[in-house]
Amino acid sequence: xxxxxxxxxxxxxxxxxxxxxxxxxxxxxxxxxxxxxxxxxxxxxxxxxxxxxxxxxxxxxxxxxxxxxxxxxxxxxxxxxxxxxxxxxxxxxxxxxxxxxxxxxxxxxxxxxxxxxxxxxxxxxxxxxxxxxxxxxxxxxxxxxxxxxxxxxxxxxxxxxxxxxxxxxxxxxxxxxxxxxxxxxxxxxxxxx
Amino acid sequence: xxxxxxxxxxxxxxxxxxxxxxxxxxxxxxxxxxxxxxxxxxxxxxxxxxxxxxxxxxxxxxxxxxxxxxxxxxxxxxxxxxxxxxxxxxxxxxxxxxxxxxxxxxxxxxxxxxxxxxxxxxxxxxxxxxxxxxxxxxxxxxxxxxxxxxxxxxxxxxxxxxxxxxxxxxxxxxxxxxxxxxxxxxxxxxxxx
Numbered sequence: 001x002x003x004x005x006x007x008x009x010x011x012x013x014x015x016x017x018x019x020x021x022x023x024x025x026x027x028x029x030x031x032x033x034x035x036x037x038x039x040x041x042x043x044x045x046x047x048x049x050x051x052x053x054x055x056x057x058x059x060x061x062x063x064x065x066x067x068x069x070x071x072x073x074x075x076x077x078x079x080x081x082x083x084x085x086x087x088x089x090x091x092x093x094x095x096x097x098x099x100x101x102x103x104x105x106x107x108x109x110x111x112x113x114x115x116x117x118x119x120x121x122x123x124x125x126x127x128x129x130x131x132x133x134x135x136x137x138x139x140x141x142x143x144x145x146x147x148x149x150x151x152x153x154x155x156x157x158x159x160x161x162x163x164x165x166x167x168x169x170x171x172x173x174x175x176x177x178x179x180x181x182x183x184x185x186x187x188x189x190x191x192x193x
Numbered sequence: 194x195x196x197x198x199x200x201x202x203x204x205x206x207x208x209x210x211x212x213x214x215x216x217x218x219x220x221x222x223x224x225x226x227x228x229x230x231x232x233x234x235x236x237x238x239x240x241x242x243x244x245x246x247x248x249x250x251x252x253x254x255x256x257x258x259x260x261x262x263x264x265x266x267x268x269x270x271x272x273x274x275x276x277x278x279x280x281x282x283x284x285x286x287x288x289x290x291x292x293x294x295x296x297x298x299x300x301x302x303x304x305x306x307x308x309x310x311x312x313x314x315x316x317x318x319x320x321x322x323x324x325x326x327x328x329x330x331x332x333x334x335x336x337x338x339x340x341x342x343x344x345x346x347x348x349x350x351x352x353x354x355x356x357x358x359x360x361x362x363x364x365x366x367x368x369x370x371x372x373x374x375x376x377x378x379x380x381x382x383x384x385x386x
Contacts, residue, residue, distance in 0.1 A: 054340060063290075063292055064288075064290040064292070064330045064332075064367065065290070065292050065328050065330045065344050067342075068250060068330050068332065068342030068343075068344060069248075069249060069250075069342075069344060071340075071342055072249050072250040072341075072342055072343075073249070088339070089335070089339030089340050089341065090339070090340040091334065091338045091339055091340045092335075092337050092338060092339035093337050093338045094337055115295070116295060116296060116297060116323070117295055117297070117319070117320070117323050120297055120304070120307070120316070120319035120320075120323075121316045121319050121320050122316075123316075156301075156304055158294070158296060159294070160248065160249075160344070
């Protein structure tokens with residue numbers, strides 16, 4: 001009687017240990033499938049090659065340093081997403097021979113000049129705000145993706161940090177969008193981030 | 194002992210001492226003049242050299258890195274201490290824009306420190322812990338024709354020196370950029386509708 005009780009306890013312990021070992025493996029498998037399903041929407045975008053055009057300030061009185069900072073940060077952030085085979089700079093002669101090329105056009109819509117000092121002293125005022133319209137176009141001018149994106153600095157950081165936040169948001173918007181395969185006519189996707 | 198002989202011996206020793214002293218001073222003077230001559234000749238080999246913070250965009254240099262920005266011959270160099278020199282040909286620079294920026298001194302530790310001061314005392318510290326800097330924005334092209342932009346932050350006055358040095362070498366200079374006044378955000382509201 002006593003021996004069977006021991007066997008029962010031992011069996012239960014083995015079951016608990018086996019269950020504990022199996023659970024993390026199941027969790028890993030679940031996250032793995034979630035990951036693969038979240039990656040699938042834009043995986044075909046890796047076939048495209050993108051060229052980043054210079055920032056168009058439009059009618060907005062945006063300083064040259066801000067335009068350059070947006071442009072350079074966009075190049076950085078788009079490279080980090082790994083959604084494109086290659087990221088070309090504006091004017092790069094290598095892009096002229098590429099067939100599957102998308103051109104990223106960025107036009108500044110609004111800009112509110114902030115002040116780092118005012119942010120530090122008042123906390124609630126002095127924010128730097130940027131809003132741009134980003135368009136991904138094919139070489140023949142067809143718009144594949146269009147987004148209006150914001151980039152702000154409200155509390156900490158220099159004014160130029162707004163350009164970094166903006167570029168990150170643009171890259172995020174492109175990463176989340178479903179881009180059609182090259183050669184297939186795509187409906188225009190528009191929205192705001 | 195003849196007192197006259199003793200007196201003349203001391204006199205001869207005194208002259209000898211003064212002679213050696215004068216010789217030593219002369220040698221010291223020659224040594225100093227050689228050192229100063231070397232210092233004076235160094236600017237002719239490097240007409241511009243100043244400490245700068247590379248904010249972004251200079252090919253091969255890390256962002257937000259402090260180092261020395263110098264002009265040597267027809268090349269603009271940037272070197273972070275302990276790192277290899279990176280540079281671009283001055284002929285590839287298409288435009289230079291000088292701007293101005295006010296930043297809090299002390300970086301992130303200072304920001305966190307002022308935030309930790311009780312009774313809002315940090316705001317008062319922030320009000321006086323700001324310094325004005327020159328920002329130099331360079332636009333240049335690479336070997337493939339790709340457009341690049343780089344932004345450097347320098348001590349007040351040094352930015353204009355660099356701009357003048359580059360202008361003397363035939364680089365196009367855009368008049369100083371001025372931070373625009375606060376703009377209306379009405380357009381943002383209409384965009385988001």
